[in-house]
Amino acid sequence: MPTTESVITDRIYAGVAVIAAVLTFVESPEPLWTIGAVLVALVPWALVATRRDPPAWLFLALAVLPVVAVVIVNDLGVVIFMTTAAASRFACRAEDRRAVLVVTVAVAVVPFIPALLGSSHPNGAGYFAFGDVFGVLVGVVLRRGDRLAARLREADNRLAEAKQLQERQRIARDVHDLVAHSLTVVVLHVGGARRLLRTDPEAAEAALADAERVCRESLDGIRGVVGLLRDTESSSSGLSLDLDALIGTYRTAGVDVRLTTTGDPAELPLGTRVTLYRVVQESMANAARYAPPGSAVTADVAVAPDEAACRIVNDRGAGAGRSGGFGLAGLREQVASADGVLTSGPEGDRWVVLCRLPVQQVSAVGVGGGA
Known part of the structure; x- marks a missing residue:
């Protein structure tokens, strides 16, 4: 059963994702399919905020893949921070270290996808990649903090x-x-x-x-x-x-x-x-x-x-x-x-x-x- 602290953390992550989505709408109001893709990426966050958490990999797929499509077509932008929030939240909840490592590598590669496809130069991609990796590290730290708090409660009992x-x-x-x-x-x-x-x-x-x-x-x-x-x-x-x-x-x-x-x-x-x-x-x-x-x-x-x-x-x-x-x-x-x-x-x-x-x-x- 989710603790009060985990629920608050999830809602903070969801808030970051919503802010990134709004700024994306302001930054690139067209084409309309971009708005649709961003809205799809917000669906798992809505489920998390209402305590109907989907399976971890389903959450990650719904939160990241639509953003990748937007990045490929529209190039880098504020929308990339939606992947940062998703990866950080995944690392905060995941028990498998290998899964966290795979997700870290994946989100670090996302900012370089437009350059790899030849649609843009990789200028700025390194900064966004560093931001994604840093977000994962924040999630890992939060996860360890939750474990320590659980151990302290157990010791207190x-x-x-x-x-x-x-x-x-x-x-x-x-x-x-x-x-x-x-x-x-x-x-x-x-x-x-x-x-x-x-x-x-x-x-x-x-x-x-x-x-x-x-x-x-x-x-x-x-x-x-x-x-x-x-x-x-x-x-x-x-x-x-x-x-x-x-x-x-x-x-x-x-x-x-x-x-x-x-x-x-x-x-x-x-x-x-x-x-x-x-x-x-x-x-x-x-x-x-x-x-x-x-x-x-x-x-x-x-x-x-x-x-x-x-x-x-x-x-x-x-x-x-x-x-x-x-x-x-x-x-x-x-x-x-x-x-x-x-x-x-x-x-x-x-x-x-x-x-x-x-x-x-x-x-x-x-x-x-x-x-």
Whole structure:
């Protein structure tokens, strides 16, 4: 389907052909058959201007052969520029280089036809021939410009698709982090409530109440993530970034967590704060899931003017390091996109997660983080 640019280019070419025809009528009003031949040469241009483009070779034959007849009888004149416009337009649309070369040679020979037939001297024929060749070169340049524009549009579409895929992956990580953390805490609360149901109903009820609260907070957070899909401009996702509150959910669930904070995480840029929170959240979920029952977890968070760091350590259980899906592996991508470093692995009988984030270079990532 012709593009808007190609339609405009065709109409410009048609305009050049019409101007050349009018000037021919002014220059050589007689004989009448000359007018008829020029009008026939305008027929393919009329079809092009009305978007009823004939086949390329038919267009070229109808646009050039009547002009050649006029040149043979009336000698060189303005009418020759009709062949220039036709050849240039053909080169602008043709895919076959050999066809373009054949047309170039043909239109370059047209100005010399009267001299070859002995009806005139070749004075001026060289200038007209050069004009025809130059017109073909203009068509070739326009053709390459159209191809480049098409490639740029294709590349732009691919970039848009890649951006959408990256956004979907980011949202998937956010949803995973919310659900994994919340379900881990809920399972711990429900498990504790089941054990206390007969011996201490009040404690069991309190544990179930905490599980319900965590579920509600998780739902609020998920609504915030889903809100990103609706292009909401609110920077709030309904999820708190308070590390003390995060650790508190595990403590109330029976996990022995020792949090040490140096500096104030609330003063961090939003992107750094969100990424740091995500690392602590995922690390705590893994520790609660895989660490031996009753073992302690230490979380050290340090905030400096140029760097934020956290170190989470827990005893190694049977499943330590088996976090899959969008767990620590997904967080490594988040941290790397912020020019940070995230490592995790065994140190003796302990499992250690260490994250370092440059404060000034972190882009906002995650829920509420923006781009």
